[in-house]
Amino acid sequence: MTEPVTAIAEEEYGADSIKVLRGLEAVRKRPGMYIGDTDDGSGLHRMIYEAVDNAIDEIMNGYGDSCEVILNADGSVRVTDNGRGIPVAIHAEEGISAAEVALTKLHAGGKFDQNSNRISSGLHGVGISVVNALSEWLELRIWRHGKEHFMRFRLGEPEAPLAVVGDCGDRTGTQVLFLPSKGTFSFTEFDFATVEHRLRELAFLNWRATLTLKDHRHAEPHEVELHYDGGVQAFVQWLDRSKEALHAPILVTAEKETVRIELSMEWTDSYHETCLCFTNNVPQRDGGTHLAGFRAALTRTINAYANESGIAKKEKIALSGDDMREGLTCVLSVKMPDPKFSSQAKEKLVSSEVRPIVESLVSEKLAEWFEEHPQEARKVVGKAVEAAAAREAARKARELTRRKGVLDIATLPGKLADCQERDPALSELFIVEGDSAGGSAKQGRNRANQAILPLKGKILNVERARFDKMLSSAEIGTLIAALGTGIGRDDFNIAKARYHKIIIMTDADVDGSHIRTLLLTFFYRQMPEIIEKGYLYIAQPPLYRAKRGQSEVYLKNERALEEYLIDGGLADAVLNLSSGAQLGGADLKRLTEQARTVRTLITPLTRRLPMKVVEQAAIAGAFKSGLLTDRASGEAMGTAIAARLNALESHLERGWAAQWVEGDGWLFSRTLRGVTETHAVDAAIVRSQEARRLDEIAATLIETYQGAATLVAKDKETRIDGPVALVGAVMDLGKKGIAFQRYKGLGEMNPDQLWETTLDPEARSLLQVKVAHADDAEEVFSTLMGDVVEPRREFIQSNALKVANLDV
Incomplete structure (x- = not known):
């Protein structure tokens, strides 16, 4: 792994390092601007992340190595680290302790002065003060200079100045105990899995750190300790535990100017690319300049090796970047001072200086790996050649199906019962299971804006099929034609979607659940933009009909x-x-x-x-x-x-x-x-x-x-x-x-019943499909729909007891 960061001199991180910009008044008035959505749970969990980020910043800069998060039974959260401890001396400008400044003044922190924290994920510097402002109460303990200090706040206001409450010997660190405000958040119950997901990411990205998460809310306390000596290399292996790897993970660690990169990658037997990008521990869903630099380096290096080794000449096929990334799993972590993002959500890195640095470092290290591992290198290039051949076969299949009209909407009169509305924003497509339900749905629908597409049997599992094989499937061809978007990287166009509500409507039995899962796999793998745009839904038909006399x-x-x-x-x-x-x-x-x-x-x-x-x-x-x-x-x-x-x-x-x-x-x-x-x-x-x-x-x-x-x-x-x-x-x-x-089958309902319960927009219930964490979704689809049996068996064994009221 990379060498430990040289610790910044102790005297440089003192009370005067805390720079004050303004107070906290705006936070309580508009909390969403500072902490995120206060209704969907993201802002609530951000409260924990802000406190944890301070501990991680200390670890990233060479101080401390552990952080403990405890979810308490009363709804409060305790976050404890062993860093240097927040400075406690009197702040020269404010006349109060630096700790009180950090917790009561917006934009007060050591993150704006590069002499205090060289690298920081809390770029906006509002974290811990916002946590204080949005808590019913908060208790702060600091162990620093041999003394234990304590301070308590209520609704962001201090109840008393920072006070020394005892000796602590050599112990250093900070502990924050807070109870989220019920007046701010719609609900205040933390989800263990959501917190664990973020802490696991941080543990992988900061291999020195040991992060512990404890749940004390239930009769059986639950605890996980997260520490990974392998860092990003272990992250890649964890992501690929449901796949067959072609080689051991490649590791690239390097530093140039003020940018440090850690990259691990491996190719698997999968047909899909998984690439996670982070800047100072913050994930970028939309990539950015670091991802662009990595992809450019990868394409150039593999092309050079294919030409020099004679593989390209022998196979007589041109490799594209997409071919080279088929089955690739990659984690790219960049750490740098003052990164620039496209928005406050930090979902895309736009710092232009990063691309050439990442590109040159990755090119150099990857070329060395190819030279030193010729056998594995041939496997990688061989997989890219297979992907190129499949791409070419898929292109020919697409052209053939286009000539035959298989992907043309005009060829679907017998399968698709289309609607009269031509505005996609007002149109709905119901994908139903079988002709029986399809018949009832066609009769019960509103023909003005509701289209019905019955699918016969179970569609192809696209997790295990190449693109050309997928196109040869009649049911998938029918679905692609009905949607109107096209398929594949070159042909897919979300703007051509004929419906902005695509509703999966299957029976409430085992087969219905399986068909729904196969359809979700298809959309996640082949048309993820439909999910991202919020177009995909799952119908929630009623489970029961109750009749008392003439009333039902x-x-x-x-x-x-x-x-x-x-x-x-x-x-x-x-x-x-x-x-x-x-x-x-x-x-x-x-x-x-x-x-x-x-x-x-x-x-x-x-x-x-x-x-x-x-x-x-x-x-x-x-x-x-x-x-x-x-x-x-x-x-x-x-x-x-x-x-x-x-x-x-x-x-x-x-x-x-x-x-x-x-x-x-x-x-x-x-x-x-x-x-x-x-x-x-x-x-x-x-x-x-x-x-x-x-x-x-x-x-x-x-x-x-x-x-x-x-x-x-x-x-x-x-x-x-x-x-x-x-x-x-x-x-x-x-x-x-x-x-x-x-009810177990939609075909059991009459057309008027189906309208009243499932089709009528005024009465029906729909679930919108969203992807909160890409790596979690990747794991679920790979585990449940992939070829490797053992992870699927483990998944079933570990989750079977969590199922309640299984009735399929």
Whole structure:
């Protein structure tokens, strides 16, 4: 790997390195300008990334080597590093500590003075101050110069000046603990996989770093440690773990002027190119000057080798850049001061000085590799020759199909039921499975702007097929012709798309899921612009039809079905509480909705405990953290829960007893017919996110379910011992007199039903297809649709238990 960066002198990164531009007022008024979208989750997760970026900047410049991120049960996040620590001395201009300046002044940081941070991903210098401004509260700890410093903020304002709270010996670093503001973000729940994806990228790109992500929100804490000695080389191997590599990854590391590049690449048996570009750890989806320099170097080097080795003359075929990049996986990381991007999103690098540097360095190193590895070099050029031959065959096939009119819309009258509208922005194409559904859809549609294209059977898996073979597929030819965009790098034109809503509409069974996956693979691999433009959708037809007398209603999923049954069950129901109070109407409706929430919170905990144990512990109010250390209260709580469990059982099934374990909760056990069962409500469960939320409503639970309640409806009485029993009893009442139909095929619906549920823009539900992370999407398609079996088996084994309500 590259040599360690020479650390910048300690005295150069002090209080005076923090340059102030202006305050934080604008952040709270227009948070989207500074942190990103506050509704879709991207801005929320950016809060973590900004804090982590500060740690990575320290590591990039030779200070520190670790960063830990903890997702806490109360919704807060703790980010801790072992860098130098934010400067704590009094800032000369502001008269307050430099740490307070960094957290309360916009554009205040060490990133604008190149003497402080030579390389930085936090170019805009708003990161940590914006995190502070958009948090309910933030706690800052700094270990520097042998002292531990502490400061707390609320809504961006300091509660007290920075204070020394203890000694820390040789420890250095910064810790930020913050709770995102619910007034700013539509939702404040962090997604573990999203955070892990970004931290994994950073760990690959900064091979000195060890990044740890811990999830303390659930009863079973989850932790991953991310450290890759191989850097970008390991990144490429990780991306290609579902493919067969033709050779070991090529590694290029070099530095010229102020630009340092790290490049790793390898060719696989895939037919698709994957190239990830980064500048100072920031990904560029649209590439830029660094990618242009790399591609130019690659084309020139391979062409030179093909000519010098005689391969080009022997094969009598001209290689294009696309041929050379077929099956290529590449990670290109550039680190430089003051990079320039096309926009604030940093999705394209436009620093012109980068291209010649990358081009010359890659050309030189790649030529050396080709000379030193002649056998592997011949494999690479051989693959490019095969790609060129396939390209030529595809061109001939395309010309042939064009002459025959296979890709011409005029040849599709029997397959495509087109619409009258000629404005693509107003037109919709429904791709349906089979003639049966196609017939109903054709009759039920709005002919003015809705076109129907039925496909027979399963289309070709394009992940495993070359371009010329794909064009020979009749169903794919039909699809290409209907879309009107053409196909292939030279012919595809998104401006010619005949429809701006392309809706995949398949059955809710195994075959339908497979066909949908094959179509998604086709669009992702061959027409990614359709996804990027937001043209691709998946229809969400209803799963159920419920009929009561002459009234019928369509229900799109399990949740809608449950709500329908609850509404029916509550119609004449009354709940008699043990206190003598009666609940009915709106009051009972609210209580039932709360019971559903409780059931949702309890369900994750039932992976370790029976439902009844968790439920009765919640009703008794066991999820207060203080009970773990208070013996008298803890033992009394254990006795109360055991009594509630015994009250649920018949006389012969009782015998529950509790044992309080200091600091670790309770053990509940009973012995029946010589067999002892034991269940632990331990500290991990008590501190979980679900338990915290249950504790927030504990008073209501105790008041409602302190003793057994009775649900009365139509002369029927049902004993209710908890919220889960309440939901079940109400739904049982709602099922009476209702006939259900579970739809598995669209062909089962009449044309008018299909219009009412799936085609009518006023009533239907659609999912828009988007690609959030290109490397994640690449991995999923390669794993599930590629030739290598082992990664697919591992994927199924590791994810099988996460599936709920599998009904296909």
